Amino acid sequence: MCLxxxxxxxxxxxxxxxxxxxxxxxxxxxxEVNLVCVPExxxxxxxxxxxxxxxxxxxxxxxxQVFRYLREMEDLSESRESGDEIS
Amino acid sequence: MKFLDEYRDPTAVRRYVRxxxxxxxxxWTIMEICGGQTHSIVKFGLDSLLPDKITxxxxxxxxxxxxxxxxxxxxxxxxxxPEVIFCSFGDMxxxxxxxxxxxxxxxxxxxxxxxxxxxDAVRLARENPHRQVVFFAIGFETTAPANAMAVMQAKQSxxxxxxxxxxxxxxxxxxxxxxxxxxxxxxxxxxxxxVCAVMGYTEYEPIAEQFRVPIVVTGFExxxxxxGIYLCIKQLEEKRFEVENAYSRVVNREGNRTAQRVxxxxxxxxxxxxxxxxxxxxxGLGLKEEYKEFDAELRFGVxxxxxxxxxxxxxxxxxxxxxxxxxxPAYGTKCTPExxxxxxxxxxxxxxxxxxxxxxxxxxxKSESQRQKNG
Amino acid sequence: MDKKIEPSxxxxxxxxxxxxxxxxxxxxxMHQLLEKIILPSxxxxxxxxxxxxxxxxxxxxxxxxxxDSYVVQPxxxxxxxxxxxxxxxxxxxxxxxxxxxxxxxxxxxxEEGFPMxxxxxxxxxxxxxxxxxxxxxxxxxTKVVDRGKGDQIFxxxxxxxxxxxxxxxxxxxxxxxxxxxxxxxxGRHGMAIMSARENIxxxxxxxxxxxxxxxxxxxxxxxxxxxxxxxxxTRGGLAGGLVEIAETCNCRLEIDESRIKIREEVxxxxxxxxxxxxxxxxxxxxxxxxxxxxxxxxxxxLRQFDNGRESTVIGGVHESDxxxxxxxxxxxxxxxxxxxxxxxxxRIC
Numbered sequence: 001m002c003l004x005x006x007x008x009x010x011x012x013x014x015x016x017x018x019x020x021x022x023x024x025x026x027x028x029x030x031x032e033v034n035l036v037c038v039p040e041x042x043x044x045x046x047x048x049x050x051x052x053x054x055x056x057x058x059x060x061x062x063x064x065q066v067f068r069y070l071r072e073m074e075d076l077s078e079s080r081e082s083g084d085e086i087s
Numbered sequence: 088m089k090f091l092d093e094y095r096d097p098t099a100v101r102r103y104v105r106x107x108x109x110x111x112x113x114x115w116t117i118m119e120i121c122g123g124q125t126h127s128i129v130k131f132g133l134d135s136l137l138p139d140k141i142t143x144x145x146x147x148x149x150x151x152x153x154x155x156x157x158x159x160x161x162x163x164x165x166x167x168x169p170e171v172i173f174c175s176f177g178d179m180x181x182x183x184x185x186x187x188x189x190x191x192x193x194x195x196x197x198x199x200x201x202x203x204x205x206x207d208a209v210r211l212a213r214e215n216p217h218r219q220v221v222f223f224a225i226g227f228e229t230t231a232p233a234n235a236m237a238v239m240q241a242k243q244s245x246x247x248x249x250x251x252x253x254x255x256x257x258x259x260x261x262x263x264x265x266x267x268x269x270x271x272x273x274x275x276x277x278x279x280x281x282v283c284a285v286m287g288y289t290e291y292e293p294i295a296e297q298f299r300v301p302i303v304v305t306g307f308e309x310x311x312x313x314x315g316i317y318l319c320i321k322q323l324e325e326k327r328f329e330v331e332n333a334y335s336r337v338v339n340r341e342g343n344r345t346a347q348r349v350x351x352x353x354x355x356x357x358x359x360x361x362x363x364x365x366x367x368x369x370x371g372l373g374l375k376e377e378y379k380e381f382d383a384e385l386r387f388g389v390x391x392x393x394x395x396x397x398x399x400x401x402x403x404x405x406x407x408x409x410x411x412x413x414x415x416p417a418y419g420t421k422c423t424p425e426x427x428x429x430x431x432x433x434x435x436x437x438x439x440x441x442x443x444x445x446x447x448x449x450x451x452x453k454s455e456s457q458r459q460k461n462g
Numbered sequence: 463m464d465k466k467i468e469p470s471x472x473x474x475x476x477x478x479x480x481x482x483x484x485x486x487x488x489x490x491x492m493h494q495l496l497e498k499i500i501l502p503s504x505x506x507x508x509x510x511x512x513x514x515x516x517x518x519x520x521x522x523x524x525x526x527x528x529x530d531s532y533v534v535q536p537x538x539x540x541x542x543x544x545x546x547x548x549x550x551x552x553x554x555x556x557x558x559x560x561x562x563x564x565x566x567x568x569x570x571x572x573e574e575g576f577p578m579x580x581x582x583x584x585x586x587x588x589x590x591x592x593x594x595x596x597x598x599x600x601x602x603x604t605k606v607v608d609r610g611k612g613d614q615i616f617x618x619x620x621x622x623x624x625x626x627x628x629x630x631x632x633x634x635x636x637x638x639x640x641x642x643x644x645x646x647x648x649g650r651h652g653m654a655i656m657s658a659r660e661n662i663x664x665x666x667x668x669x670x671x672x673x674x675x676x677x678x679x680x681x682x683x684x685x686x687x688x689x690x691x692x693x694x695x696t697r698g699g700l701a702g703g704l705v706e707i708a709e710t711c712n713c714r715l716e717i718d719e720s721r722i723k724i725r726e727e728v729x730x731x732x733x734x735x736x737x738x739x740x741x742x743x744x745x746x747x748x749x750x751x752x753x754x755x756x757x758x759x760x761x762x763x764l765r766q767f768d769n770g771r772e773s774t775v776i777g778g779v780h781e782s783d784x785x786x787x788x789x790x791x792x793x794x795x796x797x798x799x800x801x802x803x804x805x806x807x808x809r810i811c
Contacts, residue, residue: 002150002229002281003123003736003809004307006090018236018243023665026734027088028727029657030665034206037232037346046090048284048337051176052204053233055343056284058090062335066314070099073106088730097793126809132795174661177807178736194480202661203735203808211661309793425490444800 004050006058007033009043024049090336094308095131103313104136110317110324116142116272117319118265118408120258121279122149122437123307129441131309141320144272144408145438147261147361148279150226151178152437153406154254155360159184161389162223162252166197168387172215173199174208175223185394205237205251212241212249221383224251229281231255231372232346235353238374238381250383255372256359258282259290264367265407266298273408275319277305277312280334285350287342291330299328306334353378363403363431400428405438412442419443487805489698512710513632514558514694517625526561528552529620537584537614540654541669544617545587547745550674551696552621553595557676558692558748560631560683561623563595568602568619573612584615595674597621623676627683633710635690640779641757642715643750645678645764646671646772647723648700652742653731662808664734668727673746673769681767682750687760691751694744698802701740701787703749705801708785715787716796717777736809741802751779 007026014021024033047054125145166173180189193199212220224234241249301322305315359371384390404410422428431437508516515528532548556563650671693703764770787799
């Protein structure tokens with residue numbers, strides 16, 4: 001339902017309470033984005049943006065989760081398989 | 088693009104597909120709630136990678152599709168007035184009400200502008216003080232903070248010429264409605280990651296427990312979706328019914344508190360009509376009393392307008408996951424994107440339209456390897 | 463959910479009583495317009511071939527004849543302007559017939575109050591584009607309409623080119639076994655225009671790909687490549703061009719997503735607005751259908767040109783009961799590519 005994509009904060013152009021605004025770079029496309037909902041976000045952070053509004057700061061550690069899980073899952077399944085062979 | 092491309096890696100997707108095949112022992116039916124996820128699934132062809140035992144049903148999470156005809160008729164009435172600049176998201180403009188769509192109003196002389204953000208509509212109101220600027224505020228929880236922010240900015244700037252036509256809907260009541268239906272087939276859900284970015288996922292915990300369904304908070308890229316499916320199937324196989332977060336780079340359990348506060352300041356929970364489904368109690372958001380000066384329905388006197396929706400297509404059943412588009416006799420024959428019979432065929436995010444665009448499938452031919460060498 | 467509530471749906475819109483912008487969008491509504499109103503009224507073989515231009519025999523020579531109107535806003539956009547577009551667009555339509563473009567006409571419809579200085583800039587841009595393409599602008603017309611009755615400036619150009627080969631370059635000549643060649647990356651023109659649009663706009667380094675294509679085509683012909691069909695990928699984009707050809711030749715066109723180049727900034731702008739780059743307009747890209755045996759040589763020839771350096775085979779033509787375009791996605795799964803119904807609208811929700 002809700003198209004939202006990640007972009008990197010390049011600069012903060014307004015610090016007004018209702019219109020804290022940044023220039024956000026989406027792989028070479030730059031748009032002004034409202035940062036009111038991500039008060040912790042700073043220059044260099046990646047934020048998830050939906051209709052001109054940042055909704056979340058991307059957690060760079062958690063970004064690896066899907067790959068980490070895949071590796072753990074496969075390790076587990078391999079050790080199970082080799083375990084089967086031994087028994 | 089960072090945080091996008093890495094989640095489209097076909098090798099990693101295939102590794103998850105293999106893992107899904109390994110753990111699946113029986114038939115399972117799961118639903119992705121969100122139209123954006125449906126779009127990704129058919130665009131990348133993800134469901135054809137899954138074992139036959141798994142059926143994916145596509146949920147009602149397309150705000151464009153579920154906006155009731157009544158409200159579109161109100162939008163059309165307001166947009167036809169000469170003093171109005173009517174602002175809308177692009178894909179809403181092609182959805183018909185009971186008669187016309189917004190594009191036809193534009194063709195007949197209405198001043199209708201497509202905007203990227205509701206905040207752009209506020210800017211238009213500032214730049215055009217002698218016109219009435221109306222924004223068509225549709226969407227789920229994801230869009231509510233931006234729409235709320237637009238009204239707050241308008242209030243702060245003292246704008247007297249900005250109003251919103253609100254059609255906000257909420258996900259948890261829709262999930263409950265689907266699960267409460269006697270002919271429900273859904274055994275597990277992929278929750279919409281971007282809704283959860285705002286709301287967190289505590290709301291889903293009692294639902295998972297009460298209805299004994301796994302709910303996996305899932306992102307939108309192929310790898311996110313395929314991992315969401317894996318985790319959902321794993322829970323089903325292990326007879327666990329929990330809320331699990333597979334989109335932790337964006338979502339945390341509590342959600343975005345600031346965004347929730349912004350929404351809470353402006354909106355209150357109301358009963359809402361869903362197109363093709365009907366009224367669901369406490370399933371939408373409306374403006375609070377203290378913001379009623381920004382309510383376009385009141386300003387333009389259309390609040391009382393009621394219309395009956397025609398009863399011809401099965402979009403209601405499709406939105407509730409009881410049928411798939413090919414089950415409908417009109418699908419692809421009487422009903423196509425040019426001649427839509429139902430909302431799910433109108434929006435490119437709608438299930439029928441997504442099926443129609445991407446799904447009338449033919450097998451791939453040979454000689455692929457021969458051609459590779461020419462490139 | 464209340465069981466009493468029956469599933470319901472909107473009343474269909476089958477025919478629009480007014481022209482919508484979508485009727486000019488290169489999609490299905492535009493085709494309906496052509497099929498219902500234009501083609502039956504002027505029914506003749508040259509028109510019915512539905513190519514980018516008409517191929518006509520005059521005495522012993524064959525010529526190509528074409529026309530196009532330019533209404534782009536904004537008038538100046540990154541990588542081009544309405545003037546260069548008006549020349550290159552018509553030059554390219556001739557090139558797609560395999561013709562060497564020679565002579566162009568230009569008709570200007572100007573709105574009262576349009577700045578003289580802007581007109582001068584547009585005309586100078588046309589002059590330069592015509593010189594670059596080696597064509598002469600030999601006749602023209604100007605009209606002025608009341609303020610508010612036009613949008614600054616509209617330009618129509620028509621062109622004549624000479625055909626020196628004896629091939630029948632047309633969608634009907636496409637046969638199973640043909641290779642499909644794409645002359646470069648896609649989506650730049652449409653997104654350059656989009657970036658400059660009010661209320662949607664964004665900052666970007668995207669420049670239009672607006673460029674003449676005839677030199678590449680003429681070189682292919684000179685090297686005796688047996689071209690079956692050519693199509694420049696303007697409105698409707700790559701998908702629109704492929705679907706039109708598939709429907710005419712009644713074949714299945716299979717293309718491979720991983721072989722289609724899209725620049726990062728074009729892709730990111732499309733992601734932001736929820737647009738599919740396959741449907742975005744180009745003004746300097748074409749697809750060529752050539753026998754598989756000629757494919758490698760064609761690529762070598764095209765890559766000698768600056769504007770053809772990224773030419774590549776993106777797929778091939780297969781036997782089929784119905785005209786169809788099938789895309790092999792990056793996941794390795796096949797899916798249908800359809801024509802858009804009208805103008806592609808940003809998919810924001």
